[in-house]
Amino acid sequence: MEAIVQEPFITREECTVSVSHIRDALYVLNGKWKLPLIFTLTESSKRFGELQRVLDGITPKVLTKELKDLEMNGFVVRNVFPTTPVTVIYEVTPYAGTLRNVLNELREWGSQHREKIRNDMRKNVKTAVISE
């Protein structure tokens, strides 16, 4: 039985520890919006309306909640400027910068994954045409 399972490169304990670190990261970065939000604010500080435009599809209610979560966890700061009407600008904290590598890797992977899906679809269309 055990022979079928390929030899592990790390011990079970090390694997469990690594998995727990990945789970810790996903626990605080959960959902589909937090990482895109941090990424766009890392590029430049933005107002609420600008964030809504970049994160096409997010509702104001969800955006408000996600920004509050990120503020609470020390990734985002909400700056209120005493203009008339007041200007509220969201910016990332230096701590959000520690996510740079995670964001870059996700962006690169997402880009190549989209390309793969496109190629798979092209192949399927070709196969369908040939078999007709």
Add this chain to the structure above:
Amino acid sequence: MEAIVQEPFITREECTVSVSHIRDALYVLNGKWKLPLIFTLTESSKRFGELQRVLDGITPKVLTKELKDLEMNGFVVRNVFPTTPVTVIYEVTPYAGTLRNVLNELREWGSQHREKIRNDMRKNVKTAVISE
């Protein structure tokens, strides 16, 4: 007004494209289990029960669903061996290997984030003791 906003390093269009790639990645890797699952299977192929042990807290129902999702999206293969009773072993596909950098970055970030939270808590305890 615009002067308050820091100079962006990329154009708005480039930012939107990058955000869309990050969203593409999160779309297929959504939830708190898929990345830990892929990670643990990258270390070694496993049976259902072993996965449940490593992913402490996952229910059999959710694990079944997540494995099916990952199979459908080409990250995991379900191997059935004709033993009595049958042995089912889950293993990653070569395509899952393209997530290596994403997983490594998430693991490292999660590890340093846990350390940060611990330090923050220590500081808070110290401050509380001093102010008593």
